Amino acid sequence: MALDVESHYLRYGPMVLRRCRTLLRDPAKAEDAMQDVFVSLIRNEDRLRDEAPGALLLRVATNVCLNRLRGERRHPEDAHEDDELALRIAQADDGGGDAESRTLARSVLGKLFGTNDPLAASTRSLAFMHLVDGLTLEEVARESRLSVSGVRKRLRGLKGRLAELEGV
Amino acid sequence: MQQDNKRHVPDWLLERLALGELDAETAADVRRRLAAEGRSPDDIAAVVATSNREILEQLPATPTAAAIRQRAAKAEAGARPARRRTVMWSLPFALAGGLALTHMMLRQHTDEGVVSRVGDRPEIIIAKDNPEPRLYVYRRSASGSQRLKDGATAARGDLVQLAYGGGGYVVVLSIDGARKVTLHWPERNDGDAPAVKAGENRLPSAYELDDAPAFERFFLIHAKTPFSVATAVEAARALAAQPSARNQSLALPPGFEQISLALEKTHAAKKELR
Numbered sequence: 318m319a320l321d322v323e324s325h326y327l328r329y330g331p332m333v334l335r336r337c338r339t340l341l342r343d344p345a346k347a348e349d350a351m352q353d354v355f356v357s358l359i360r361n362e363d364r365l366r367d368e369a370p371g372a373l374l375l376r377v378a379t380n381v382c383l384n385r386l387r388g389e390r391r392h393p394e395d396a397h398e399d400d401e402l403a404l405r406i407a408q409a410d411d412g413g414g415d416a417e418s419r420t421l422a423r424s425v426l427g428k429l430f431g432t433n434d435p436l437a438a439s440t441r442s443l444a445f446m447h448l449v450d451g452l453t454l455e456e457v458a459r460e461s462r463l464s465v466s467g468v469r470k471r472l473r474g475l476k477g478r479l480a481e482l483e484g485v
Numbered sequence: 486m487q488q489d490n491k492r493h494v495p496d497w498l499l500e501r502l503a504l505g506e507l508d509a510e511t512a513a514d515v516r517r518r519l520a521a522e523g524r525s526p527d528d529i530a531a532v533v534a535t536s537n538r539e540i541l542e543q544l545p546a547t548p549t550a551a552a553i554r555q556r557a558a559k560a561e562a563g564a565r566p567a568r569r570r571t572v573m574w575s576l577p578f579a580l581a582g583g584l585a586l587t588h589m590m591l592r593q594h595t596d597e598g599v600v601s602r603v604g605d606r607p608e609i610i611i612a613k614d615n616p617e618p619r620l621y622v623y624r625r626s627a628s629g630s631q632r633l634k635d636g637a638t639a640a641r642g643d644l645v646q647l648a649y650g651g652g653g654y655v656v657v658l659s660i661d662g663a664r665k666v667t668l669h670w671p672e673r674n675d676g677d678a679p680a681v682k683a684g685e686n687r688l689p690s691a692y693e694l695d696d697a698p699a700f701e702r703f704f705l706i707h708a709k710t711p712f713s714v715a716t717a718v719e720a721a722r723a724l725a726a727q728p729s730a731r732n733q734s735l736a737l738p739p740g741f742e743q744i745s746l747a748l749e750k751t752h753a754a755k756k757e758l759r
């Protein structure tokens with residue numbers, strides 16, 4: 318049965334938009350991202366049978382927004398402490414270096430962490446949930462349907478990437 | 486569960502609490518932490534409810550859902566194999582008759598309701614068959630009328646006269662930066678689009694721009710056969726709900742053509758011209 322977009326938007330749309338606004342800090346970009354979140358939901362509606370839509374949509378919104386932040390650099394005067402961290406996280410699994418090595422790194426990360434799945438919690442979004450949202454590792458794990466050790470392992474990998482970026 | 490009481494309860498969990506989707510144990514834990522912060526779950530629920538109401542007023546469900554479905558349909562179409570093969574097969578024939586290829590590709594676009602663009606400005610001329618649909622926007626002032634081009638600046642209080650020409654059947658409407666859709670011609674939404682009379686047809690009354698921000702974008706929607714005005718208005722509502730409403734085309738069924746002309750809004754209000 319086709320997803321009832323209107324009823325899902327009525328219940329979850331404002332929450333998704335608030336999430337996108339928090340991450341992107343740009344009303345127009347946030348609205349655009351919010352629509353993309355629901356498009357992902359339409360294209361993967363079978364996932365709704367498995368878990369509460371709220372957590373799923375918040376995760377997808379985080380993924381969508383972090384993907385948009387990747388490569389984006391704000392003006393220093395617009396910068397916010399959390400923005401800086403979000404940007405670093407967003408860029409962390411890019412792999413650095415030339416385009417070829419970045420693509421390779423992304424591919425490896427995708428295989429390791431399932432980041433090709435639009436609805437899965439990407440490592441970046443896990444990091445954002447923990448470091449910016451302030452969720453504990455246990456909460457991140459529960460909201461992402463992962464084990465705590467799985468979350469810890471992924472974040473350890475990302476921390477390495479962040480450390481590399483720090484050293485550049 | 487280990488908690489760090491120095492940290493505020495994350496918004497993520499507050500959203501989930503407001504939705505009523507947290508399991509009982511987690512919900513109780515969040516309420517306890519809120520109490521420790523001197524905050525009440527009821528206050529949080531009220532803040533969320535107010536924000537929800539404001540957002541749904543700003544982005545109403547019906548047009549926003551329509552815009553999302555439209556975007557999903559486009560994404561789905563984009564994921565399908567492209568029609569490139571058709572065009573490539575056409576190439577040898579086109580080399581023999583370039584004009585035929587141009588015409589065929591143009592028809593292919595219009596059949597999909599896709600708009601051809603001139604540069605990156607959406608001032609659009611699609612129709613291949615004469616007479617071509619035309620949309621004119623004039624600014625009336627004490628010294629006369631000035632024809633405005635796509636991208637011209639305008640301000641609240643400007644008096645705009647719309648005119649159209651061509652053949653077939655048309656609807657003229659506009660969307661603005663406040664996401665409002667205004668039907669200019671015909672005057673009612675519940676019938677069919679009227680037939681176009683020969684020559685330039687000025688609308689019976691001018692239109693005064695309000696204080697909507699950013700832009701006012703006028704559309705002429707044209708078809709060779711009669712169509713429901715509501716079809717055009719619905720497409721405009723769906724587009725108005727999109728963040729990219731300033732530049733994107735209306736999603737119309739096959740057989741429609743569209744012309745748009747956008748005015749960039751400036752903050753300065755013009756003197757009343759009555």
